[in-house]
Amino acid sequence: MEAETVYIVLAALFGLFMAWGIGANDVANAMATSVGSKALTIKQAILVAAVFEFLGAVLAGGAVTDTVRKGIVDTDLLAGSPELLVYGMLAALLAAGTWLFIASKNGWPVSTTHSIVGAIVGFAAAGIGVDAVQWGKVGTIVMSWVASPLTAGFIAYLIYQSVQRLILRQEDPLAKAKRYVPVYIFFAAFTITLVTILKGLKHVGLTISLRDSYILAIAIAVGISLIGAFVIRRIEPDKKAEKHQHFYTVERVFGVLMVVTACGMAFAHGSNDVANAIGPLAAVVSVAQNGMITAKSTLPIWVLMLGGGGIVIGLATFGRHVIATVGKKITQLTPSRGFAAELAAATTIVIASGTGMPISTTHTLVGAVLGVGMARGIEAIDLRVVARILISWVVTIPAGACLAIVFFFIFKTILP
Amino acid sequence: MANVLANIFGSSPVQPLEQHIGVAFRCAKQLRAFFVAAIAGEWDTAAAVRDEIDKLEHEADDLKKEIRLHLPKSLFMPVPREDLLELLLVQDKIANLSKDVSGIVIGRKMQIPAAIADQFLDFVERNVDAAKQARKSVRELDELFTAGFRGAEVTLVSALIEELDRIETDTDSKQAELRWALYEIENSLNPVDAMFMYQVIDLTGQIADMAERVGRRLELLLSH
Numbered sequence: 001m002e003a004e005t006v007y008i009v010l011a012a013l014f015g016l017f018m019a020w021g022i023g024a025n026d027v028a029n030a031m032a033t034s035v036g037s038k039a040l041t042i043k044q045a046i047l048v049a050a051v052f053e054f055l056g057a058v059l060a061g062g063a064v065t066d067t068v069r070k071g072i073v074d075t076d077l078l079a080g081s082p083e084l085l086v087y088g089m090l091a092a093l094l095a096a097g098t099w100l101f102i103a104s105k106n107g108w109p110v111s112t113t114h115s116i117v118g119a120i121v122g123f124a125a126a127g128i129g130v131d132a133v134q135w136g137k138v139g140t141i142v143m144s145w146v147a148s149p150l151t152a153g154f155i156a157y158l159i160y161q162s163v164q165r166l167i168l169r170q171e172d173p174l175a176k177a178k179r180y181v182p183v184y185i186f187f188a189a190f191t192i193t194l195v196t197i198l199k200g201l202k203h204v205g206l207t208i209s210l211r212d213s214y215i216l217a218i219a220i221a222v223g224i225s226l227i228g229a230f231v232i233r234r235i236e237p238d239k240k241a242e243k244h245q246h247f248y249t250v251e252r253v254f255g256v257l258m259v260v261t262a263c264g265m266a267f268a269h270g271s272n273d274v275a276n277a278i279g280p281l282a283a284v285v286s287v288a289q290n291g292m293i294t295a296k297s298t299l300p301i302w303v304l305m306l307g308g309g310g311i312v313i314g315l316a317t318f319g320r321h322v323i324a325t326v327g328k329k330i331t332q333l334t335p336s337r338g339f340a341a342e343l344a345a346a347t348t349i350v351i352a353s354g355t356g357m358p359i360s361t362t363h364t365l366v367g368a369v370l371g372v373g374m375a376r377g378i379e380a381i382d383l384r385v386v387a388r389i390l391i392s393w394v395v396t397i398p399a400g401a402c403l404a405i406v407f408f409f410i411f412k413t414i415l416p
Numbered sequence: 417m418a419n420v421l422a423n424i425f426g427s428s429p430v431q432p433l434e435q436h437i438g439v440a441f442r443c444a445k446q447l448r449a450f451f452v453a454a455i456a457g458e459w460d461t462a463a464a465v466r467d468e469i470d471k472l473e474h475e476a477d478d479l480k481k482e483i484r485l486h487l488p489k490s491l492f493m494p495v496p497r498e499d500l501l502e503l504l505l506v507q508d509k510i511a512n513l514s515k516d517v518s519g520i521v522i523g524r525k526m527q528i529p530a531a532i533a534d535q536f537l538d539f540v541e542r543n544v545d546a547a548k549q550a551r552k553s554v555r556e557l558d559e560l561f562t563a564g565f566r567g568a569e570v571t572l573v574s575a576l577i578e579e580l581d582r583i584e585t586d587t588d589s590k591q592a593e594l595r596w597a598l599y600e601i602e603n604s605l606n607p608v609d610a611m612f613m614y615q616v617i618d619l620t621g622q623i624a625d626m627a628e629r630v631g632r633r634l635e636l637l638l639s640h
Contacts, residue, residue, distance in 0.1 A: 032421065168569075171568045173568075329423075330421060369421070370424075374567065380492070382488075
């Protein structure tokens, strides 16, 4: 077998494995709230997640994938020895996968994104040279890791505040919910659609003018909002259940909204996290096919589809179990709260995907949950977990880097 | 695999607190059946009810410990942890008092003087009412958390607490009348029995006092 084929097959296998891991574990964060609040059954959740993760990966995953495959390493320095990039990217995938495995065995809240970025920086700095790392870009990426949870938290705070003021603190919250929830649905659908059209679609070869983009986004959002309004109108108050919980029916109205934000969250997650698995793969493929590093090489669509497919397989095999487990543990995130967190996180993530920033979707969602908490929306948040997340940030990058360096030199020795 | 999203939520004290006041109220409610049996001299029945009170008081105690155990300082909550722990403490006193008062009566096989028996039962009833109203108020806790302690829900809970205050005032005047009635017949009683009767009245009356303090604690939460 030719060396090029070996590289592509190896990279595809590693990439598929990463995508599988992402689908098995991380997707649960997007869907668990909907399942926990019974807005969706577990089967519906898996179907929604599969469809929207795949769509997100294929339609809006291009920009982040480009960042991972050619934004971190300065490929100009590798013009004479393109095989180094292949070894490095294979090493990065293996290193990130290994680190995630170790972390999840120990229950550390480690991010896939942080691991892969750390690994790529590691092999580039140690294996090629410190100058091979585009430090400016890496700096921007690290800044986005701090900014994304903060942004999501702030948006979630504002959204939940508005929900409390407009609906939950009113005399007749049910009537108010029925009136305002379709408006929230509109905003959720509009934001996510618009960012996708503006920032994502060009990677699949579609270009739509700015004006048409807005018109299309508004049309889609109005359509979804009308469907939502129709479903909401048919929700009847359950007097018996309301005796125990006055907000019972109100929460069911929010459940409809939650379905929409869960789709958005799955889409956003697919659009950002797919790059972790297939960014390195895409780099390997372009080197192997062209025999050299071409900065202008476009991203083959089959690579995105492989990533999307891997996520769906992970979801179908292990995701079901994880969604059920997480869903049971987050009952505090009722639909009125869960939607605020999901909408804020999804918006932040989709914007990051559009601008090519590989961020941690999980940490962004945690930031959003804290935002709802700041709006006095959550009964009890365990701050020790937040501390653990901060520690994992500091540890993951060097750990991913060191592992990648080891694997890089192994590959350099054994691969043709 | 530990999931970050799942772990970020500490165990909420809200449902357990609602559950705890439920047990405390059921404990106080037994006093009605207990005193009816005691006045009728049916000590077997009274002992059975007393066992039930004992059991419920233990249940409340276990819940109390459980809540405290799951309320570490690292929790971030919309209201101060100390206020919730105080609320728990006064809720628990309702169960404790029910146990204490029934303990004294059963231990001495106390005869409630026939002259004040009806009046006494009426007084017990009113104290149980106060505990019930406290339960009704505490059961609004989850709605209060959802609404962020503002708006229509606060008005609703304030009204519940006002009613609780009215019931407590009512028990106070009933207690004064009862003591007066006892004073009028105390010379016909064994002095030690009379003293213990005063104590039983006093302890029973404290149930409504504690219920009222549950209301005060809730009010403190509302003002955050």
